[in-house]
Amino acid sequence: MGTSSDESESADASSQPDLETSVFEYRDLDDIREEIQETYLADDRPWVIGYSGGKDSTTTLQLIWYAIDDLQESKQDKPIYVISSDTLVETPKIVNHITSTLDNINEYAEDEDLPFEAHKVYPDVSDSFFVNLIGRGYPAPNQTFRWCTERLKIDPADNFIMDKVSEHGEVVVILGARKAESATREQVMNLHSIEGSNLSRHSKFANAFVFTPIEDWTVDDVWDYLLQVDCPWGKDNRDLAALYQEADDECPMVIDTSTPSCGNSRFGCWTCTVVQEDKAMENMVDAGDDWLEPLLQFRDLLKSTQDPNDKPKYREVKGRRHGYVREKDNGSDGIIPRAYKLEFRKHLLRKLLETEKEVNDRRGDDEGYLQLIRDEELKEIRRIWREEEADWEDSVPQIYHDVKDDDLDWVQNDLGSFSAEEAAVLEEVCAEHDIPPKLMKRLLDIELRHHGMKRRASIYNKIDKVFRENWRSIEEITANIEGEEPERWEYDLEYEDLQQ
Structure with missing residues (x-):
């Protein structure tokens, strides 16, 4: 049958x-x-x-x-x-x-x-x-x-x-x-x-x-x-x-995004902010590994930036890729927060290097030096800030020297960019004419990078892209959201948009 x-x-x-x-x-x-x-x-x-x-x-x-x-x-x-x-x-x-x-x-x-x-x-x-x-x-x-x-x-x-x-x-x-x-x-x-x-x-x-x-x-x-x-x-x-004595689970080998966070475990990342508390790290500190405490404090600093009330203090209002501003579309008023502000990123870098120094002071020479951020990462951060954030002050080498009292083999004038002195002059001029200093820095950087090229057709697209970014103040943007000035909101598909 x-x-x-x-x-x-x-x-x-x-x-x-x-x-x-x-x-x-x-x-x-x-x-x-x-x-x-x-x-x-x-x-x-x-x-x-x-x-x-x-x-x-x-x-x-x-x-x-x-x-x-x-x-x-x-x-x-x-x-x-x-x-x-x-x-x-x-x-x-x-x-x-x-x-x-x-x-x-x-x-x-x-x-x-x-x-x-x-x-x-x-x-x-x-x-x-x-x-x-x-x-x-x-x-x-x-x-x-x-x-x-x-x-x-x-x-x-x-x-x-x-x-x-x-x-x-x-x-x-x-x-x-x-x-x-x-x-x-x-x-x-x-x-x-x-x-x-x-x-x-x-x-x-x-x-x-x-x-x-x-x-x-x-x-x-x-x-x-x-x-x-x-x-x-x-x-x-x-x-x-x-x-495993003080941890709930391991962090498995991840091959897809369906794998849950391992932030509660000993086998996760020390920077993990997916969980509310890093109990495993806390337990290690309580068990006598007090040299891990500075790592826990840095992780807690990152976690604190997720407080909705504090996001405006740490985060930009426009996306870093296209420079657009997006209004929240979940029924609440306000602007979607984007990337961390450059000044806060500078603070994070300084704090990370200070954390590395304190951890190694606590560990002692016998344990070997624990490097929290590699030299190549520092150089890549420097490149991004110089090329994309108009960091004329060249902040990364300065911060590194301030904390470490040492220098890496930085490439000098690798981008042929402007200096901190020229940034100070530009700040004064822009203040007199009510122009965003970063706007002028970006335009001057574009011109500098295309200087001497036989074919300069691409420069116009790059200048146009900069001008299309939202350069208004936060007060002007907020007034626009409240209906004082109509504007078409752009949709910017980038990672920062996923966090509301």
């Missing part, structure tokens, strides 16, 4: 193990090892394992290590790349944990002649957290405006995956994702599954597939395994458990 589709779905659902049921009630480690080996031997696609340093990715990597080590040496012929995304703003203790683990993996793999290669992947300088926050003025991330996730975590991993796709044609990405993590995670994993296969489709890349060996494991399964099975690359899993 036939079965209705509803009955079939019900039967399928009942045959699936409950997400709260231990995987070891219906499978054993030998079964799981054989599944990993069969999947590895099924084709010649290399593997890319996403490793975050947390419990799930450690379990996944450890399972695979033992499974591959148990194969005949002649069958261990397919490379397995282990990648970890370093956002450059990771909690320092976790950076040390991940770095030493990757070093161990490479050392043990070489000694045992196993096909594992561990790599860190980093965001491009232009995508780094501080270049966007301080350089471009992106506001501190929140739940609805997580501009950092894609730039710092997803893109670096994607770039590595695509490099391997280009080299090998197709790859299999291994993740420590578990359906029991959340209903959303289960839904996403089920959506991309391939019937009759251990693999799933990658959410973005047609030539990449996903394998999740612990997808049916509970959190208790993970800890039971880690605390009973020795780590094969020389680490002690009890040390990992200790990192």
Whole structure:
């Protein structure tokens, strides 16, 4: 007798193990090892394992290590790349944990002649957290405006995956994702599954597939395994458990924006403002790591800028890309706040460098120097301020010297721009004629950069773009919103617009 589709779905659902049921009630480690080996031997696609340093990715990597080590040496012929995304703003203790683990993996793999290669992947300088926050003025991330996730975590991993796709044609990405993590995670994993296969489709890349060996494991399964099975690359899993004593969860390897924020955990970024409080960092300080306190204070400063009442104090009223002003369209009066003001960004840079200095004073020389912002990031921030913000004062080298009492190898007059003395004269002239000084600076910068060119056609478009920006005062803009002067509001699709 036939079965209705509803009955079939019900039967399928009942045959699936409950997400709260231990995987070891219906499978054993030998079964799981054989599944990993069969999947590895099924084709010649290399593997890319996403490793975050947390419990799930450690379990996944450890399972695979033992499974591959148990194969005949002649069958261990397919490379397995282990990648970890370093956002450059990771909690320092976790950076040390991940770095030493990757070093161990490479050392043990070489000694045992196993096909594992561990790599860190980093965001491009232009995508780094501080270049966007301080350089471009992106506001501190929140739940609805997580501009950092894609730039710092997803893109670096994607770039590595695509490099391997280009080299090998197709790859299999291994993740420590578990359906029991959340209903959303289960839904996403089920959506991309391939019937009759251990693999799933990658959410973005047609030539990449996903394998999740612990997808049916509970959190208790993970800890039971880690605390009973020795780590094969020389680490002690009890040390990992200790990192979790005061944290709720790890920050998983992120491959899409459906992954929740990890700001509450030890495995998140120390700058994370997506959560209200960084309890993990607070717990570390309370446990005796008082050298982390300046990081927590800087993070709390960023968090304070999200107070709706204080946004006008920190934020511009016009977008940085096109210079338009947008009125709120959610039924409330007012203007959508945009990027951080340049003066506040200067304050943030100074505060960050002071934080770096204080952290290292507290840590002591034996711990090694902790660099919170890299030299190349400082130089990129300087370039952005000089080219896009008309920073004739060349503030970055000045701020750096004031705090560090030292200098980097700054390129002198690299843009052939004007100086602080000329800025002061221009300020006086503009004040006399009621002209925004930044408007004149931008126009003069455009002329300077096109000076001597044989073809100057593009200069007119750039001048026109500057004139189309909104150069009115905040009082004039507010009066316009209240209906004293009609104007067509421009719609500017840029990241700053997403934060209301």
